[in-house]
Amino acid sequence: MAERKPIESWLTDMDGVLMHEGIPVPGADAFIKRLRESGKPFLVLTNNSIYTPRDLHARLERIGLDVPVENIWTSALATAKFLDDQRPGGTAYVIGEAGLTTALHDIGYVLTDAEPDYVVLGETRTYSFEALTKAIRLINAGARFIATNPDETGPSAEGALPATGSVAALITKATGREPYFVGKPNPLMMRAGLNAIGAHSETSAMIGDRMDTDVLAGLEAGMETFLVLTGLTRPEDVDHHPFRPSRVVDSIADLVDLI
Structure with a gap:
């Protein structure tokens, strides 16, 4: 693999990397503490669109991870x-x-069901038949179809939950219209995040637990990529993909000394 420049900025996924089912991953607190002490730009990313950054800050703080809202x-x-x-x-x-x-x-967007420019689909635990029907009719009438992320399932203590990608597939089947997915693995999300912290892809790294979103997004954005095995991906899964991360590590604890 070609020699890369030293890592000056870090992007990391949240679920499966810093926490798992509401419990912090061992070493996550040390990683965040080292990042904050270093002064290096960093972002915690999530494809989940349910919570505001302030909500997520509070949720992380409750489990001992002090991540500022702006990060x-x-x-x-x-x-x-x-x-x-x-x-x-x-x-x-x-x-x-x-x-x-x-x-x-x-x-400054106006949220309306009267001839909207866009139908925007995000994550929710209360998808309703009425709301989906309205979305389908608005798209058929000419609204552009946007979805926050392509994740087909999400984790829960009881097992997998249908996520945005699954519901988007339902709408696509009914309308014949594919959405534009903004979240990972779209490198657009990564580049916008890098711009927000004034970072550059050639000196940045992405840490994630999923090959199909985290690693792919980092790869396509031109970043160094680290896959951790504390989430959804098992070591034997890596070779099933036509691309590879820069490194595979057991957990984020293995990356603390790289900061």
Whole structure:
């Protein structure tokens, strides 16, 4: 592998890397502490669009991980940034939670079901038949279809939950229209995050627990990539993909000394 420049900035996924089912991964607190002491730019990323950065800051703080609000980057924020660049001051019909609606309100979007510019699909635990029907009809009437992320399932203590990608597939089947996914593995989310902290891809690293989102997003954004085995990916899964991370490590604890 070609020699890379020293790592000056860090991006890390949250679920499966820093925490797992609400419990901090051993070494995550040391990693965040070392990052903050180093003064290096960093972001904690998540494809989950349910929560605002302030919500996530509070959730992480409760389990002993002190991540400032400004160091949290969600697919909801990336989606809002994308829409603000594409069509400033637009309108959207939104299926999602406070993380997404707050991000869109903050860029001046009007949320409406009256001829919206976009239908924006995000994560929620309360998908309703009525809301999905309305989304399908609005897309058929000409609204552009955007989704925060392509994740088909999400974790829970009881097992897998259907996530944004699965619901997007339902809408696509009904409309014949594919959404534009903003979140990982779209490198757009990574580049927007890097821009937010003034970092450059050639001196940045991405840490994740999923090959198909985290590693792929970092790879396509031109970053060094680290796969941790504390989440969804097993060592034998790596070779099933046509791309590889820069390094595979047991957990984020193995990366503390690299900062």
